[in-house]
Amino acid sequence: MKKYALFILILLANVEDTQSQADLTIQENAKGEPVVQAVVDAIRSHCIFASDRLFLRRLALVQSNDGEDSKTYRDGYHGGIWQIDEDKYHQTQTCPGILENVCENIETRLEINWQSTTWRDLRKPLYSGLAASLYVMYKNNISSNTPDGISGSRTHQSLIWKTLFAPDEATASFLNTIEANNDVCQKAIDLAFLIDGSGSIGPLNFDITRQFMIEVTNRLFISPEGTQAAAVQFSSSAQIEFYLNDHSTEGSLKRAIGGIAYGGGSTNTATGLNLAANQVFVAENGMRNHSAKVALVLTDGHSNDQMATEEASQLLKSKGVTVFAIGVGDGINENELQAISSDPDCTHVFILKDFSEVETIINAIQKRACQALLVVEREPGDDSGEIEKHIPFTGNETTVNLIIPAPPTNSSANSTNTTTLITDVSCSVVYIYASYDSTHPSAALYSYSDVALAGSPSVMTIKDESDRPLYITYEGKKYNPTATKTAVDCDNPAINTKIIQGKKPGADVTCKDGDIERECTPLDFQSSQFSKYTPKSEVVDVVNPCYRGVDVSDQTKAIHPNPRDSTKFLKCDVDGNMYVIQCPNGEEYHHDRSTCGDNNVLPTDLGVPLVSGTIAAPRSSPLPEETLEAVNSLYNVARAFQNAMQGKGAELTCKKGNKLQNCTLFDVQTSQYSSFVSKDSWLGVPNPCEPGVDLTDNNNRLHINDLDPKKFIICVEPNTMYVTQCPGNRTYVPESFLCRE
Structure with a gap:
């Protein structure tokens, strides 16, 4: 029987990869440390419960591990990350006594009328955090204007937790949990x-x-x-x-x-x-x-x-x-x-x-x-609109917050209200979040996002009409070259930022059909010198829910139902691409459990799932002949379509001022067509896939993922790799080539 060694993926590129907004604090069933931190920051910065003395942050860990516990969003229970029971919520919902002013503050600052909320709303993290705040304040006779609040003592807070939330539990449970999660970043x-x-x-x-x-x-x-x-x-x-x-x-x-x-x-x-x-x-x-x-x-x-x-x-x-x-x-x-x-x-x-x-x-x-916000400013008298900053890593992971002040009103840098952020990184993957509204944008709350990879810079062009400062957060992870066959010089990883305000850094890109200029299309780029940077897409009548920078380890963000076919689901990768995946045996996908049929895992175990009626092959088994024929047929149709389209696009032209010049990738990345081209590496992991090796040998085909032990790398052809998520909460074990609990 013929063995099948090439897995085929049909990708749909997200055409708004740096424009997508996210506010996970008001998204049902959202979870994770960035979400909890964004909620706590909102409650404290709006002076709703500023005197909580870390209690809200600790309570989220103890109650649900920041929502990561499987029981957090169980059927029939709506208490959310802070696990606020229905009777506790109803004690706050009418804003009695001391809570009257607090509820007024919530409505003024957050535009939430607490008396109009329902217990179901607490599935949204911000609402769950507000309910926890109101309940603790009500029981401890604390108002927004009380400077004292509750004690910062861990022991005292453990007693509050036991009294209000867990009367049958020992206070040691609270203390042990917060001690085990007492990590703080070490910065100068x-x-x-x-x-x-x-x-x-x-x-x-x-x-x-x-x-x-x-x-x-x-x-x-x-x-x-x-x-x-x-x-x-x-x-x-x-x-x-x-x-x-x-x-x-x-x-x-x-x-x-x-x-x-x-x-x-x-x-x-x-x-x-x-x-x-x-x-x-x-x-x-x-x-x-x-x-x-x-x-x-x-x-x-x-x-x-x-x-x-x-x-x-x-x-x-x-x-x-x-x-x-x-x-x-x-x-x-x-x-x-x-x-x-x-x-x-x-x-x-x-x-x-x-x-x-x-x-x-x-x-x-x-x-x-x-x-801390690192202010990125021009030198006095510099009207060029260009600023450069070299930011070295401070460890294996680094987080940097920048503020880019709006240029002076009479400056040439303010001529178009446009900021272009070019981020080049070495030996790392850096996630970029930007906002004019939030001083500390994050994966939970941002207006623009992108990913910069070693060898593949990020170029983001952002326009704002209100002359506000732009806030940037960089979250970087350093490569570990010992975990991959690819040699990477990682002695001094760094982020190199270039900010260009008020002018377009690249040439103007247009398309010409003969002598007629027109707007460019993705097809024009697929048939141009930039085709290798252009995602090849199957035409599927499904709106792409993915966005660049998505946390692919979080199934609520990375996996979505298929509105056109209940036997398929949609899976996102970090670059904003969408995969259409078929459930095995025609079973239906259940979004509330993130499973197909009655199984407790998705069909992603050690293989890249196929589409259009095919299923993922077991690691050691070849595909059946009939499945192989279906896959080959699908592949040939897609390839024939792409071949037929070659040469049918318009000619790309680039003009700087009035002077024509050869187009560069940088011109495209800084144009209105930046979303038509994708990153030329994937997920920031150095590529371990080598040419001329036998990909039927798992030692050559399957590799550990240096950045996330719950993912692994599959070499699908020479020099081509895909990063795949282990199902459930499993970790990839390279010795056995399996994902295990």
Whole structure:
């Protein structure tokens, strides 16, 4: 019997790959850490439950593992990620008593009328998070305006969880879960303590301030590569106790903190803020270019001149420093703390009653460090509209948040309200999320997205008419060359960004039929010199639900029902391509279970599924002759159609100004036809498929996926690879060539 070694895929290219918007916080059954984080950020940044002291984030982990538990969205239960029972939801739904103002805030900030919601709405993550917030606030008599909130103590929070959500469970279950998930990103932080040494603070509270500084130091990684700390004391005047680069070890820093002497005197807070802005956060005294800049101002808020204090705080914040104001002592002036702090006040002002708040403050600092915005600005006087930035990786994975300010109104860079973002990466795959509305776009919330791969840059052209800054998030994963046969130089992976504002970077692309110019079509590109970059598509009457950058490990995003045929389903890849896959034996696809028939897995086990009535072959079995004939027939029809179309497209022409020139791929990528061409590598994994090898041998045909152990690589022909998802929650085991639990 003839063996079949070539699997055929019919791909449909997504023609709006960098235009698709996503807000998974309001999508039913969405799950995952980015979704939960986006919900918590929305609730805190809108000051709905800003004083949760990490409880909301921890509760999502304990209740449903961020929605990843299989029972989260079970039939008949709508409590969502935070698992809010129906009776608990109904206690909040009428907005009783203390919740009245909270519900008004939700309607004003999020345009959600809570009294009009239903329990079913809690299948949307944002609604589940709001219900959890309202229930906890109601039971603990907390309003949006309460600065104290609940305790940041893990032990205290475990008791709240047990009392309100799990009376039959031990508090150890809560504590063990959050301890096992206590990962925080380790980024460089330049941290300045600005400490009030005035007479109104007094020696006792000054000792508490120094102890607080040591508690903070204990929980941060002090080193030239990690966190650096400086200290400024202010009273009648201000003085620098030590600079950012004075102490490179934890022991040295603690000794310096212990040696700070209490000054006494009046409270000239403005001099301390100005000193930090002008002499601490400067490169010559240790500030680093790619660090997060954070200032902790510890004071009672009774300065000599509140207006001068506010002006000095604005100067410090204008340099990209995030300012936390921490109230110490008696009779604290919260209005002044709010004026000193970064916005929103509700997440940047703390009252230091005891050291249980330290963990909350440290988390806030680390979160700001992880989300610190790197401002990408032009040099003074530069009107070219072009900016370049080299961003090295800080580990095997890196996340970078950029803000690209809108160009000046009278600048040539503002002539078309267009920003082109060119991202070239080395030894990595980088997912790109962009937005004008969200300061920290992510996989859960973005307006534009794309993927940059080593050897295949991303080119995104984005237009906005309102002169707003553009926010960019890069999420990068470094290759591990030892896991692939492809040698890759990975000593210094980096992201190289070029931003072009106000002008089109490439030539104008048009198509000519004889002497007549017209709009180009995908067929024109398929018959041009760019055909190898153009996805070959079967004409299928199904709307493509896929988008570039989709998380293919999440079945709710990567797998969809086929509205035209219930025995088929649609599968997405990360480039926005759609695959039409047939269920085996004519069984129907069930979207609620993501299964075909009564089976508990999809037909994707160690093989790329076929289409049009065929099924995936078992790994070690050849296809039946009749199936092979059907596949060959389908393939021949598709190939004949493509051959017939060759040479029938129009001629591509490129013009820069009035000058004709040869078209380049860059011209196409920066034109209105960028969606007609696809990436020339797949998923960012180095290609292990070698020419001249026997692909019937699994050692040559099947390979481990370096970036995701739940996926594997299939070589379908020499130099051509596909990345395939293991079914269920299985992991690929290269020794046995199988996906196993």
